[in-house]
Amino acid sequence: MAWCPDGGVWMMMTMTIISFVQAEDSFRFFDLRVTYGNISLNKRNPPERVILINGKFPGPELSLVTNDNLIINVHNGxxxxxxxxxxxxHLKRNSYQDGVYGTTCPIPPGKNYTYDFHVGDQIGSFFYFPSLGVQKAAGGFGAIRIxxxxxxxxxxxxxxxxxxxxIGDWYLEDYKNLTARLDGGRMIHRPFAVLINGNGNPASTSLTVDKGKTYRFRISNVGLQMSLNFEILGHMLKLVEVEGTYTIQSMYTSLDIHVGQSLSVLVTMDQPPQNYTIVARxxxxDIQSQNAVILKYSNTKSKTSKFVPRIEPGNEVDFSIKQARSIKTNLTASRQNAEGSYHYGRIKISRTxxxxxxxxxxxxxxxYAINGxxxxxxxxxxKLADYFKIKGVFKVGSIPDKPGRAGIRLETAVMGVHHKDFLEIVLLNHEKIVQTYxxxxxxxWVVGIGNRWSTWSPASRREYNLKDAISRSTTQVYQKSWTAVYVALDNVGMWNFRSEFWARQYLGQQFYFRVHSPASSIKDEYPLPKNALLCGQASNRHRRDFTP
Structure with a gap:
């Protein structure tokens, strides 16, 4: 037995795992050990306490192939x-393995848990991260490529x-102090710096390339709140993939990557051989921060790199909105990671x-709140309360479909939705910051993005892209604006909808979708894993018998 912070008891179960796989699917095994470490992230400041994965910051990259089965043993040190x-x-039919507190009991100190899931028909660039509290502010993240x-x-x-x-913003303050500040009812200050692959020293690391060749760069914003702009000075970026979706291959001088988002670009080394700067800003x-990595041509004799800030035309918000609208799905690609049908614009909306x-x-x-x-x-x-039918833990329908009365109330918010429904979700942002969900x-599908100072109405649907809108899992909502998305509810389970501005998420800007199917079939949802940790009111419960 081990102590549970909510007053319950942790029950450690045997490590028997059930996998539903096809014979040709491969298995990949990872052993991840989570520890503290002290690392100097830049030259100006003393070493800081960070969260290491296998002794690394960031953690090791998980390199996968479509339809892999993952067995990931995580040791909590x-x-x-x-x-x-x-x-x-996507973790199809398997929200038990999602790794957020609404679905999974945390791994107690000194214990381990083995995640077991199938990546399904996915490709692309993603990342893993610690989801409890504000541990993300200390690291513990790493890249995933499929x-x-x-x-x-x-x-x-x-x-x-x-x-x-x-890439991501970074705080100098220890994450436990940040947590205490939030628990005390105070918002945390702005980040101190921008890190690239865990390094805060500008131009202290380099990537070597050969002239005339083309390289792929996978970029993820793993920070806590700040949108970042990514640029390779002197080179054009050809966008090819966004969070598992192949895109129309448009060219950009730079790309905005909002917190929680991932994308990949192709860059051809077509410039005179010398050193160039890769910049994240x-x-x-109004408080500017940036970091840089040197792009080094292999046959250059230059030992320095000149940094020249780019000045973009007009207002940066208008520039970013125009760019976001230009990112579209490549419908001619042989394989896509789209939910439901390619003809999403013809599907009848079940609910707005x-x-x-x-x-x-x-x-x-x-x-912070959503719909009050x-x-x-x-x-x-x-998810455990739902499985064991424990009353009083949450109430389906505890968050309304639309904004209601003024003020904020505290609630374990769960929205009930039906398997196979097709939703229109309109995200409203009346504040003066960019938000990401x-x-x-x-x-x-991100079907609509409003202009600055615009208000959504049913007439706004005439502006929707119903042909080739980008399909992704994270979208931004600009200041005093709105974003509309369509989603096909083809994945049964308990799924977290959240702000990626992590302090806001911690202070309440999130809820859960309970995607329900009355069939209770393993074709719709996998059963509770036999090695699942049980905690809180589920500590002394016993699994219902299940025969695969």
Whole structure:
């Protein structure tokens, strides 16, 4: 037995695992050990405490192939519970493995848990991260790349190399101090710096390339709140993939990557041989911060790189909106990661949700909400409470479909939806910051993005892209604007919808979709894993018998 922070008891189960796989699917095994470490992230500051995975910051990249089965054994060497979540992976029929507290009991200190899931028909660039509290502010994240199976056509030639860059804002303050600040009802300050692959020293690392060759760069914004702009000075970026969807291959001088988002570009080394700068810089803020990596041509004799800031025309928000609308799905690609039908614009809408963010003070503490409801974690993961039919943990329908009365109330917010429904979700942002939202277990089509200072109405549907909108799992909502998405609910389970502005998520800007099928069939949803950790009110429960 081990202590559970909600007052319950952890029950450690045997490590028997059930996998539903096809004979030709391969298995990949990973052993991830989570520990603390002290690392100097830049030259100006002393070493900081970070969360390491296998002694690395960032953690090791998980390199996978479509339809792989993953067996990931995570050992928690921290002094507090820990969970890993898989940003952008769909985990079909398997929300038990999602790695967020609404579905999974945390791994107690000194214990381990083995995740077991199938990546399904996915390709692309993703990342894993610690989902509890604000542990993400200390690291614990790493990249995930999923390659197509051999023989499956890819809509571009094989690149000469494949680089991964994890970019994100960073705080100097220890993550436990940040947690205490939020628990005390105060918002955390702005980030101190921008890191690239865990390094805060500008131009202290380099990537070597050959002139005339084309390389793939996979970039993920793993930070806590800031949108970042990515640029390779002197080179054009050909966008080819966004969170598992092949895109129309448009050319950009730079790309905005909002917190929680991932994409990949092809870059041809067509410039005179010398050193160039890869830059990640903050966006939409009056406090500018940036970091850089050197792009080094292999046959250059130059030992320096000149940094020349780019000045883009007009307002940066208008520029970013125009860019976002230009990102579209490549319908000619042989394989796509689209939910439901390619003809999503012809599917009848089952239900429209209008989700509005808000901020306020509740019980003299800062809180954030969606449709007036600020999420409060229950003492038991919601998925376990649903499985064991434990009453009083949550109530389906505890968050409304549309904004209601003024003010904020605290609730363990769960929205009930039906398997096979097709939703229109309109995200409203009345605030002066860019917000980003993510839905676990799904991709959605980003069908509409409003102009600055625009208001959504039913007439806004005339502006929707109903042909080739990008399919992704994380979308931004610009200041004083709106974003509309379509999503096909083909994945039964309990799925987290959240702000990727992590302090807001921690202080209530999230809820869960309960995607329900009355059939209770393994064709719709896998059963509770036999090695599942049980905690809270589920601690002393026994699994229902199941025969696969």
């Amino acid at each position: 921290l002094d507090e519970p820990f969970l890993l979540s898989w940003n952008g992976l 390659l197509s199976r051999p023989g499956i056509p890819v809509p571009f030639p094989q690149p000469a190399g494949d680089f991964t860059l994890l 903050t966006r939409f803020t 949700l209008i989700l509005e963010s808000s901020a306020g003070v509740v019980n003299r503490k800062q809180r 409801v600020s999420f409060v974690p229950a003492d038991t993961p919601l 993510h839905l676990d277990g799904y991709n959605f």
